Amino acid sequence: MINFLQNFQFLRPYWLLAFVPLMVMLLIMVKQKLRSRKWELLCDAELLPHILIGNQSASKQKSAIILGLVGSLAIFSLAGPVWEKLPQPVFSTQSALVIALDLSRSMDATDISPSRLERAKFKITDILEKRAEGGTALLVYAGDAFVVTPLTDDAETINSQLMALTTDIVPAQGNRTDIAMLRAVNLLKQAAASKGDILLITDEIDLNRTKVLASEISNDGYRLSILGIGTLQGAPITLTDGSFFKDQSGQIVIPKLNPAAMRELVLSGSGRYQEMTVDDSDIRELGQFFLLNYTEGDVVQTDFETDIWREQGPWLLLFLIPLVLMVFRRGTLVLILVMCTISPGC
Numbered sequence: 525m526i527n528f529l530q531n532f533q534f535l536r537p538y539w540l541l542a543f544v545p546l547m548v549m550l551l552i553m554v555k556q557k558l559r560s561r562k563w564e565l566l567c568d569a570e571l572l573p574h575i576l577i578g579n580q581s582a583s584k585q586k587s588a589i590i591l592g593l594v595g596s597l598a599i600f601s602l603a604g605p606v607w608e609k610l611p612q613p614v615f616s617t618q619s620a621l622v623i624a625l626d627l628s629r630s631m632d633a634t635d636i637s638p639s640r641l642e643r644a645k646f647k648i649t650d651i652l653e654k655r656a657e658g659g660t661a662l663l664v665y666a667g668d669a670f671v672v673t674p675l676t677d678d679a680e681t682i683n684s685q686l687m688a689l690t691t692d693i694v695p696a697q698g699n700r701t702d703i704a705m706l707r708a709v710n711l712l713k714q715a716a717a718s719k720g721d722i723l724l725i726t727d728e729i730d731l732n733r734t735k736v737l738a739s740e741i742s743n744d745g746y747r748l749s750i751l752g753i754g755t756l757q758g759a760p761i762t763l764t765d766g767s768f769f770k771d772q773s774g775q776i777v778i779p780k781l782n783p784a785a786m787r788e789l790v791l792s793g794s795g796r797y798q799e800m801t802v803d804d805s806d807i808r809e810l811g812q813f814f815l816l817n818y819t820e821g822d823v824v825q826t827d828f829e830t831d832i833w834r835e836q837g838p839w840l841l842l843f844l845i846p847l848v849l850m851v852f853r854r855g856t857l858v859l860i861l862v863m864c865t866i867s868p869g870c
Contacts, residue, residue: 535604535835542602546595553588601837608834619658620675620717621814622708623648626701626726626753627694628666629769630779633727635759636800644725644753645686647800650807651723652679661711664689667698669707675715701726702733705748709741720746721795721814727754731785738793748793749810753800754781 534540625648631641652660659675662682672685691697705722712720722741729750738748758780761769768776783799790797796813798806 531607531609533606535606537603539599539603542599543596546592546599549595550588550592553591597840597843601840604835604837605840606835608836619655619814620661620712620715620720621651621655621658622661622663622675622711622720622722623651624669624701624704624708624722624724624726625662625664625689626666626699626724626728627664627689627691628699628726628728629691629697629761630727630777631753632691632761632769633754633759633779634762635755635757636753640727640753641689641691643800644751645689647725647751647753647807648686649683650804651811652682654804654807654811655679659715659717661708663704663707663711664694665700665704665707666691666694667696667700668694669700669704670694671707671711674711675717699728699730700733701729702737705734705737705741709744709746712746718745722746722748722793723810724748724750725753726750727752727779727781729782729785729789731789734789735792738789738795742792742794747795748790749795749813750786750790750797751800751806751810752781752783752786752797754779756781756783 625644627641631639631644633640636643648662657677659677660679660682661675662672662685664670664672672689673682676682701724704724708722712722741748758778760776760778763769771777781799783797787797796810798810800806
């Protein structure tokens with residue numbers, strides 16, 4: 525009894541507001557009953573049978589009682605009374621995503637404020653926030669590729685590493701996208717993921733080194749997508765001393781985005797190319813594409829359980845059956861249906 529009182533609540537308490545129109549209808553019926561009593565006071569007893577049809581006072585009293593009971597039971601049932609929880613298994617989609625972040629020097633270009641790299645890190649945070657379930661891994665690359673976090677369901681672990689990622693932490697500069705792709709495939713295979721997505725967040729690719737590799741990745745059941753960071757006009761790369769990065773001939777390097785090469789690469793990798801946008805539409809598009817790779821068969825039961833309330837409201841409807849049968853031929857049933865029709869939420 526103590527547990528019942530502690531756990532008792534309504535799943536849809538807003539339905540209790542339906543008591544307001546119910547009370548209004550009961551008041552109307554009471555007023556009509558009082559009006560019929562006035563005839564009893566004004567007329568002689570011998571004339572009442574010719575003025576009033578039947579015993580209206582008793583009939584209306586009975587109708588009001590039945591209406592009150594039926595309405596109250598219906599409202600309590602719709603409000604969803606609960607006091608017991610049932611354990612339920614938790615299911616999860618076995619989706620796997622490996623994010624490969626480019627840390628080459630060109631990612632310091634400021635054609636996108638505050639820089640390509642900083643904006644790329646913001647986008648990774650958005651991706652993690654929108655991924656409801658599934659494992660995510662992060663690796664970085666330039667002249668080589670390095671795993672930051674393996675596949676994990678803990679987005680906070682990845683977010684905590686993002687702030688420390690700069691182009692200065694890689695030991696060798698370069699654009700070895702091919703090494704990053706191979707490392708991403710290894711992460712997926714180590715996690716025994718039969719399906720998975722690889723997302724390159726970069727401003728440049730080497731199509732000659734990666735096109736054939738992208739087809740091989742697709743044949744293995746994985747997909748290669750790209751989030752392009754940068755603009756077609758490009759911008760100089762500002763160094764810490766305020767000067768601009770130059771090549772060996774002394775010319776200022778202005779890296780520019782090459783979307784045509786990136787689209788060709790993702791076509792070979794059965795993936796999707798998406799240019800960075802100022803809003804989150806790019807992340808939404810990629811997220812929807814990642815979900816297309818999975819079916820109901822990829823949803824598995826996890827080791828976790830959750831509790832759901834066992835609703836008792838439908839059992840209350842059984843008590844309505846005898847009450848409704850009592851008024852089926854008396855017209856009160858029509859009144860009850862009208863009451864349900866005008867009640868909120870019916």
